[in-house]
Amino acid sequence: MKLIVAGSTGFVATEVIRQALSNPAITSIKALARRPTDVPQNSGPGADVSKLKSVVCDNFEEYPESVKQELAGADACIWLIAITPSQISKMTFLEARKICLDYTVKGLETMTPVASTPFRFLYTSGANSERDATKKPWVLGDFCLMRGECETAVLDFAAKSQGKVQPCIAKPGLIDAPGKTGPLMSVVQMIGRSIIGLPKVQRSEVAATLLHQAVNGIEKETLFNEDLVRIGGTALAGSGKTGE
Numbered sequence: 001m002k003l004i005v006a007g008s009t010g011f012v013a014t015e016v017i018r019q020a021l022s023n024p025a026i027t028s029i030k031a032l033a034r035r036p037t038d039v040p041q042n043s044g045p046g047a048d049v050s051k052l053k054s055v056v057c058d059n060f061e062e063y064p065e066s067v068k069q070e071l072a073g074a075d076a077c078i079w080l081i082a083i084t085p086s087q088i089s090k091m092t093f094l095e096a097r098k099i100c101l102d103y104t105v106k107g108l109e110t111m112t113p114v115a116s117t118p119f120r121f122l123y124t125s126g127a128n129s130e131r132d133a134t135k136k137p138w139v140l141g142d143f144c145l146m147r148g149e150c151e152t153a154v155l156d157f158a159a160k161s162q163g164k165v166q167p168c169i170a171k172p173g174l175i176d177a178p179g180k181t182g183p184l185m186s187v188v189q190m191i192g193r194s195i196i197g198l199p200k201v202q203r204s205e206v207a208a209t210l211l212h213q214a215v216n217g218i219e220k221e222t223l224f225n226e227d228l229v230r231i232g233g234t235a236l237a238g239s240g241k242t243g244e
């Protein structure tokens with residue numbers, strides 16, 4: 001199958017690509033980002049790096065024709081372009097909304113007509129993102145509602161696609177990875193997470209879940225943190241790998 005990884009230079013995408021390189025069911029990986037994507041470190045001996053092609057797009061509001069051609073014929077897209085809460089202070093809310101919402105909808109509009117049928121579209125949101133505008137979370141309320149709006153936009157687009165787009169919304173809590181945080185920061189994060197009730201998942205589990213759903217079909221439209229731990233853990237165990 002042909003897979004697009006959008007936002008391929010990011011934290012989660014790097015692990016998605018690392019695992020995808022060793023997955024024989026995936027024959028082509030188009031790594032879509034605003035700058036070149038490198039082959040992930042520790043790809044492993046079973047990795048077929050010839051499957052990976054870096055596709056640089058300098059305008060996510062209007063895709064150049066050359067980029068559209070690279071994306072044609074995809075069976076699935078794992079969409080990971082977004083602004084995380086830690087980056088929100090570096091830009092206006094409108095800019096963050098454009099990157100999170102407008103880019104995603106434009107991505108769907110651009111890829112769907114040239115994709116295979118069905119086209120699986122996996123959108124990674126967050127555990128605290130809220131689709132119901134009357135239930136504004138007390139922490140990062142506007143941001144969480146905006147990300148909930150993105151989830152709704154993906155589901156609405158799929159609903160209008162007459163079965164072509166098969167959507168999946170992944171809602172991880174805090175995503176951890178080996179070496180991501182030092183001991184002190186881990187304690188601070190644990191306290192913060194317990195106050196706002198944010199669960200935790202390993203990056204390898206998130207990546208394994210997204211790839212499993214892209215290749216084998218979507219189990220359910222919304223995957224919560226516990227689903228990512230369960231599906232990802234089972235997929236990693238089945239592949240003989242337990243993590244990064």
Ligand SMILES: NC(=O)c1ccc[n+]([C@@H]2O[C@H](COP(=O)([O-])OP(=O)(O)OC[C@H]3O[C@@H](n4cnc5c(N)ncnc54)[C@H](OP(=O)(O)O)[C@@H]3O)[C@@H](O)[C@H]2O)c1
Pocket residue numbers: 006007008009010011012013033034035060080081082083084099124125126127172173174175176
């Ligand atoms: N990390 C976590 O703990 C966590 C927890 C829950 C949910 N999530 C969700 O998981 C998804 C991926 O998160 P992540 O941690 O992998 O994020 P990340 O490392 O910040 O990667 C984000 C990707 O989006 C791209 N991007 C950002 N701004 C852009 C712009 N203006 N134009 C084009 N591309 C842009 C980045 O490109 P550059 O590399 O060029 O900046 C990168 O490829 C997000 O939806 C996030 O909300 C993450």
